[in-house]
Amino acid sequence: MTGSSAALSGASLSAEGVEADFCHDGDEAYEYLLQDIYDVCCLDRMLPHTDGLTLLRKARAAGVQTPVLMLTALSRIGDRVDGLDAGADDYLAKPFDMRELLARLRALARRPAPFSSHTTVRTGTLTLDLTQLTLQGPTGIVGLSRKECDLLETLMRHPGQLMGRSVLLGRVWGMDAPVEEGSLDSYIHFVRRRLKTVGAKETVSTVRGAGYRLEASSC
Incomplete structure (x- = not known):
């Protein structure tokens, strides 16, 4: 409302x-x-x-x-x-x-939820398979946990956009879930490792006190 x-x-x-x-x-x-x-x-x-x-x-x-x-x-x-x-x-x-x-x-x-045939999300050098829970990049493919996949999906659907901590917590854990703030930081760490594993040119940057952003690496 x-x-x-x-x-x-x-x-x-x-x-x-x-x-x-x-x-x-x-x-x-x-x-x-x-x-x-x-x-x-x-x-x-x-x-x-x-x-x-x-x-x-x-x-x-x-x-x-x-x-x-x-x-x-x-x-x-x-x-x-x-x-x-x-x-x-x-x-x-x-x-x-x-x-x-x-x-x-x-x-x-x-009303029935709209049917979506899209089971993958593509951003830059990354391909996220929402069904198989895998992330593919320039140098390989890696399996993900459900929460890692949900977190990456949210970031990849909004590349370059600051995603607030409350938005990410709500999207991955639910609005009323009893989750500690530090859990988000831990999963961001896991996601960064996955990106490195597949040789991604994208990185997750931190905006202190506000949230995170997926953006192309400057390297």
Whole structure:
């Protein structure tokens, strides 16, 4: 849930047995969506920092497939078309009845997940096989653990982009998993060893206190 309307409906969602995370600006919402762990997202069009349309376009371009219900006070046909073209699955104009909001959320959650035939991720000199849990580079191929694969997948899908620690922890271990911060650093160390083993030209750089980035080596 994003935006001011999210805070107003939190109690109603809880009463209906809906578990929700809340964020209050577009930048925070984008980090949440990148984790790709939600059944559905309610997205306010008017958000601070990054507006809902821009956020949604970025998320879809990054491969996020979470169903999105866009909420907005703008109800003209052109506004609805803009929202749907940006990647929204449904559109609800304010003011709305909470019963309709809940019904639309249930409808989106019932939709089958989109089928993807892509079992490999390719970035630069690297090929990651998500089914076989292997990483291939210029000089060889190496097996991975499930967490190593999930971590590499997240980094490889966003090359050159800073991935925050919270995003990586949520993507690999889950939002509410009881995991120590140091576990992420340990797995980054493992991933760096795998990259070296296959002769990759890519490296994982550290942005102290913020997160990690996969980027081409300067060597």
